[in-house]
Amino acid sequence: MTAIIDYGVGNLFSLKSSFAFIGEEAVVTNDKDIIDKSDRIILPGVGAFGDAAEKLRESGLDKVVKEQAAKGKPILGICLGMQLLFDKSYEYGEHEGLGLIKGSVKPIEDVIDKGLKIPHIGWNGLIFPKNKEKSRIYKYTNEGDCVYFVHSYYAADCEESVTAYAEYSALLTASVENGNVYGTQFHPEKSGEVGLGILKAFCEL
Amino acid sequence: MITKRIIPCLDVKDGRVVKGVNFLGLSDVSSPVDLARFYSDGGADELVFYDITASAEGRTLFTDILKKVAEQIFIPLTVGGGINTVEDFDRVLKCGADKVSVNSGAIKNPSLILDAAKKYGDQCVVLSVDVKRVDGRFTVFSRGGRDNTGMDAIEWIKKCVANGAGEIVVNSIDTDGVKNGFDLEMLDAVCSVVSIPVIASGGAGCKEDFVKLFKTLPKVDAGLAASIFHFGEVDIRDLKKTLKNEGINMRI
Numbered sequence: 001m002t003a004i005i006d007y008g009v010g011n012l013f014s015l016k017s018s019f020a021f022i023g024e025e026a027v028v029t030n031d032k033d034i035i036d037k038s039d040r041i042i043l044p045g046v047g048a049f050g051d052a053a054e055k056l057r058e059s060g061l062d063k064v065v066k067e068q069a070a071k072g073k074p075i076l077g078i079c080l081g082m083q084l085l086f087d088k089s090y091e092y093g094e095h096e097g098l099g100l101i102k103g104s105v106k107p108i109e110d111v112i113d114k115g116l117k118i119p120h121i122g123w124n125g126l127i128f129p130k131n132k133e134k135s136r137i138y139k140y141t142n143e144g145d146c147v148y149f150v151h152s153y154y155a156a157d158c159e160e161s162v163t164a165y166a167e168y169s170a171l172l173t174a175s176v177e178n179g180n181v182y183g184t185q186f187h188p189e190k191s192g193e194v195g196l197g198i199l200k201a202f203c204e205l
Numbered sequence: 206m207i208t209k210r211i212i213p214c215l216d217v218k219d220g221r222v223v224k225g226v227n228f229l230g231l232s233d234v235s236s237p238v239d240l241a242r243f244y245s246d247g248g249a250d251e252l253v254f255y256d257i258t259a260s261a262e263g264r265t266l267f268t269d270i271l272k273k274v275a276e277q278i279f280i281p282l283t284v285g286g287g288i289n290t291v292e293d294f295d296r297v298l299k300c301g302a303d304k305v306s307v308n309s310g311a312i313k314n315p316s317l318i319l320d321a322a323k324k325y326g327d328q329c330v331v332l333s334v335d336v337k338r339v340d341g342r343f344t345v346f347s348r349g350g351r352d353n354t355g356m357d358a359i360e361w362i363k364k365c366v367a368n369g370a371g372e373i374v375v376n377s378i379d380t381d382g383v384k385n386g387f388d389l390e391m392l393d394a395v396c397s398v399v400s401i402p403v404i405a406s407g408g409a410g411c412k413e414d415f416v417k418l419f420k421t422l423p424k425v426d427a428g429l430a431a432s433i434f435h436f437g438e439v440d441i442r443d444l445k446k447t448l449k450n451e452g453i454n455m456r457i
Contacts, residue, residue, distance in 0.1 A: 061266060149207075
């Protein structure tokens, strides 16, 4: 069973539906015991980092996620959920994250060409880093496959954890991995067949 | 690099998809869930659903259908029609919409875009604007193109962007349903004043119209159409291949 963590941000309808569609049981929950019993965890998120990090802390779910990560359970952060896995973010100030992946979250406008639109929104192709083995979440995915992004901030200073980039004049972190902790900047639940394949591969870890 | 998007638009009334020519003379086409699956499998990059029902029963029927679509279709869904309050945003987002498009609602309630953008983020708020030339000036029309608001379209768009609209659908009433190509002049005028994604709507009649759109106006992010897709006059996968062959970045 997959626990989709509900800490009061974002719309979990599509995420839950996508698991049902690939035939995997998923529960949207904030219950510590259910999360503990789950086989894997999804940390979703949309909106602003500071607000989401605070909600996660207020609910005590930050500790739960860290405990589960320490136990070796597979965790997948999606979009803002991925950003929350990092040490900190510079979105409207400076905010502390979960510290499960080394690096920080910074505005994409720092690195992309002037005149390009922000947010980075739409379908973009995955670029796998050279000299690295393909991540197991990409078991059913090929380099160049398009996935759906919506974000104005990106994960920086995390080269060793990057499993894919997307090119938007600069290479932006598209996904990361540190042991059993995974993250995608894009939305697999909105990325058609390619996205469903990534969720399937995550369930098969 | 980000791909250009091809977006079929489904006008839904009483649980069925309809499409009018110049907004008049609606005709029934097909089931929204079947069409959504057909388009998603066929390479559509996103789907737009417009609820053109006026009654409360119709509203409930629409959200039921939206849920059914979102349970089976895993590409971005934009929903519009009858969005007048932040509660309306909530109603459709809970049913699986990713973005919400506002048109007349934003004209009636000037703080709607601001309030919704604050609550759900700019990326969630799409401004849809129906524009027609009146005495040579781009003018905003409301209520599905029926009422002349007298507002200058460019000024209106700038104001909405400042309030937090994250994307704009520009629908030219002058070219809508005519199938003689997108309104490049109008789109160019909009692109030159905004830095958020612009979606062209109204006038597509054949594949070449999309080629011309993206080649002439590289700042346009997406092309939206309805009847040419619904009636099979243009096949989306075939269209995207043609665009790619023309050097336009597409998701194939």
